[in-house]
Amino acid sequence: MFRNLLIDTARVSRFAGAECHGKSVFNQMKTSLSGARLMSNKAANMNSTMRLWNGASSNLFLKRSAMIRSNLLYNNSSMISRSLSTTRLNMNQDIKIGRKNTNFRQSSNTVAYWLIGTSGLVFGIVVLGGLTRLTESGLSITEWKPVTGSLPPMNQQEWEEEFIKYKSSPEFQQLNSHITLDDFKFIFFMEWIHRLWGRAIGVVFLAPAIYFAARGRTSPHVNKRLFYLCSLLGLQGFVGWWMVKSGLDQKQLDERKSKPTVSQYRLTTHLGTAFVLYLGMLWTGFDILKENKWLKDPTKSLELFKKLDSVKLGPLRKMSVFLLGLSFITAMSGGMVAGLDAGWIYNTWPKMGETWFPSKRELMDENFARRDDKKDLWWRNLLENPTTVQLVHRTFATAAFLSVLYVHMYAIKKKPYIPKNAQTSLHALMGVVTLQALLGITTLLYFVPVHLASTHQAGALALVTVSLMFMNQLRKPRLQIKNVINSSMASQLKNSVNGGTAKRIMTEASKLAK
């Protein structure tokens, strides 16, 4: 009877929630134990009865029948013991079944380190791309050969041929007609290394992505992100060539009334996709490390989840998203400054020349409008007039600095509600934004020297990195992670029931059965 009861309960509990299951098995074990006690008491009574009978009568028949009854009760007791083992077995099976049902797979830390490492390569190529632009090397390779272009010219003849191609470009004809083959070799190598680095990132990203996905080292959630990142990486190559073309095509240059440089729109798009790629890799890497850490220590994680769920943290979470967005937009407005060489005018700070702001006539110059009705006056000046574009960048930069300062002060008041690592990131963010603003100002005051401009660009990447970290540390856990951690806690409860209390129950039951 007890055995059936136990098996039934175990079956039912297989379909019940983990916590509920643990409790029901526990209760059921308790029931079994009282049953065992009851039976055992009965056995003890029977034994004493038997002894009584033994003493009172030497009737063999009675003695035998008493022994039979006693054995029967003994068998019942060991049956209970067996039932308890069956229940324990079922519980272990349930833990496995539970895991299977949630179909949960988490990416390994190796994947995270690979992603963060690859994002480092993207950081490097952005800085190198900036150097290529600042040394005016970006238009030296006039063709796009994704595979065969991997090799540079190998002999004098090949160099001469490459130089002849460059000589037909607008940049050579209008700006660089004085350069020698040796000068050309330098600008060629700058651009060639940039392109080769891009190809290397393609290989370093794509091959391991396929390997990790095929070996099941990545979760479906991460696989999706890897797919998007791969697509973005491929797109980045096209955007790069699309940008370079805008500086090689005389027709486009005439349309823009520009000297031979790439379009500021395309440069900023190229910079933007690089930033998104970089942030996407970092974000995914950070997420994996964070979630693995949570899964390792569910008790600590639940404490953190409580903090992250607090309504007091809501506004700061929104602010963190805003800060990342603002840092990104400021960086993109910097791309526009770089694309238009707008760092070469108004090399003063905080004033722009003699006044705080240039005149309205200068900021909204009619010469920039292309339509007869001048309806495009505003946006063309905002995006194409170097004076206005510089003012826009100054404005965004000031807003970014003040916003970080505000959030920093706000966070001091809310300190007890903010996770420790987010507090540290916010301090770092305050430091990085200050440095970045100072770097920008120095770059401007010193007429855009290559080393300062390049450091300023790296500073922009550092700023979005820390903003991303801050935002990431305030994010609530995914529902799936929450569920897994909750059921992991339930499993721990089960195990403690299984390994602790149940053991005691088992010992007692076995003792009673003897």
Ligand code: HEM
């Ligand atoms: C605080 C946030 C700032 C961020 C995130 C930021 C970001 C950037 C970025 C990404 C570039 C493009 C670099 C390139 O592609 O080569 C840039 C260029 C530039 N920024 Fe900033 N900037 C900030 C503040 C400032 C400030 C306060 C100033 C000066 C008032 C400034 C002045 C410049 C100048 C002159 C350039 C053009 C440099 C070049 O031609 O290479 N920036 N900025």
